[in-house]
Amino acid sequence: QVQLVESGGGLVQPGGSLRLSCAVSGSFLRPYAMGWYRQAPGKQRDLVASITIGSTTNYADSVKGRFTISRDNAKNTMYLQMNTLKPEDTAVYYCNAVIRSVSYWGQGTQVTVSS
DSSP: OOEEEEEOOEEEOTTOOEEEEEEEESOSSOOSEEEEEEEOTTSOOEEEEEEETTOOEEEOGGGTTTEEEEEETTTTEEEEEEOSOOGGGOEEEEEEEEETTEEEEOOOEEEEEOO
């Protein structure tokens, strides 16, 4: 059974940094694509950043230059380094992985940016 476990969320002041991690277990296959999504209260879940197994990346315009997505294929783990955080980055962040055309989701981790 494939499981995705996120960690690293929390409360941070505006301008601060956080690093999210997503560990994939239960699969001997490495995900072709992985991504981070976020959902704020009352809003839809949106893509933040994605990365393929070949490390091709894609970012939402709102986070370009501030967030960096990466992955360690040997550890089957993905990361999101978030710098210069803003209050509008507050949301539940979800990890997603696509393995053999099946999409898997983590349980989500709360990120709150507030003074």
